[in-house]
Amino acid sequence: MDETAQIENFERRIAAGESIEPKDWMPERFRKQLTRMISQHAHSEIVGMLPEGAWITRAPTLRRKITLLAKVQDEGGHGLYLYCAAETLGADRSELIDQLLAGKAKYSSIFNYPTLSWADIGVIGWFVDGAAIVNQTMLAKASYGPYSRAMIRICKEENFHKKQGFEIVATLAAGTPAQHAMVQDAVNRWWWPSLMMFGPHDADSPNSAELKRWGIKRRSNDELRQRFVDMTVPQAQAVNLTLPDPELRYNAATDQWHFGEINWEEFHRVINGDGPCNKERLQARRDAHENGRWVREAAEAYAAKQQRMQAA
């Protein structure tokens, strides 16, 4: 089969809703785009361990400490699982990590914002995991089998995280005036960055059309963002918290919540490395990598010795 025929066959399979598996033929461009997406997703999980991890040692009760630690551990597990999915496309985990540490690979820019209070832990679960679920529920239907299966599994855990986050938020919102103020402040800081998680407007999203044609993305950034807003506004109302958008209003004609324009200047600034914590996050990952080098070398040397002994 020549390449044109292969591509036609490939696109026909996708149009028919078939799932593409690691051994199937796929266009190089498809492989590249997926590797980029899956590895960015894996990096996001790993970098995402940092802002929340910073509160494990300070959680206000043992139960909260245990659930937060378990959540951050889950994120590590998701990262591992996603790196494995990327490896089914021929990528190498250590090379992907090198790209992250070199600042060449992207990760979700939401993790470049600081966690300033305990309420941030609740709001991250509610907004950030909530937004991730909206995005990943779509990706769970992606055309590439290993990615889609990873998303199904990850989504289940994220749903749990979101519930825990919202429970923290609801508890604080119903707590003392100081606790209510703490959680309102966290909502004010995380709302807009959470909306930015869905990426640029459809018209400004360079990869969207191709990703849609290949069944990787099935909904546009703006559609997903709207879904998230429509889902979250009633939840905020239920716990007496205000979302920091004066333009927010219900549109009966569309049955949707109209919201104001995102600050795209901030979006691009943070994505391009100049957010409040970009340097700190990357440095933490680099330090862990550098400080752990001798451990990885020792583990390899030990494994090689054991292998030689078994062979002898």
Next chain:
Amino acid sequence: MNADLFNFVAGLADDRLVLGHRLSEWCGHAPILEEDIALANIALDLIGQAQNFLKLAGDIEGAGRNEDQLAYFRDPAQFLNLQLVEQPNGDFAFTIARQAIFDCWSVYLLEALSSSSHQELAALCVRAAKEDRYHWKHSSTWVQRLGDGTAESHQRMQSAFDALWSFTPELFQATAAQQKLVAAGLIPNLSSLESQWRKAMNELLEMATLKVPTVGAAAGRPARSQHTAHLAPMLSEMQGLARAFPGAAW
């Protein structure tokens, strides 16, 4: 007897809470992702055990203090943990040496306590021993890898054991509370722990091509009666938020 039992059980809890806290500090900063996950897992087990032991201690005390009040509203001087577990993480070898020393001891201790005539205590120890056997497998495997890995890892592993060995006599020094509980038949005699532990550690260190550090004498003070300078800052981080909002629900 209640005060003695409270002190003994709170000691079991505090060892695990403090060590679990130390391990949780690695989360997101470990040498490989698999270890971020493994150390978090062990920390989760230990903090979970601490939660159960503190709850039991609160019940024994009967003064209405629950596990959170005991964890968050006691001062450093009231904590009854071993000095070993409050030592800061250091490098990965230091964390692993601290963990191996503790895990090996903890497995023998919890197995012995599983036959306590105090049924709730015995039941918690049966459950915790099961978890700690996995922890011991994890830490002892790393001692072997690092001890018998590269020259650098060998040297780091040896230095870690050398530095931590002086904290090991406290593991086997019976507190006054413990002695009274043994005399009352509530917990078994724990005098064979030291020889069991020493034998297992010697075997491990030999397999890992490491030297067994020379045994220091026990410090001239009762066990679990004094802390190093590292506990207070750790607790002020752990307890700060809870104490800033006394009476608040979270």
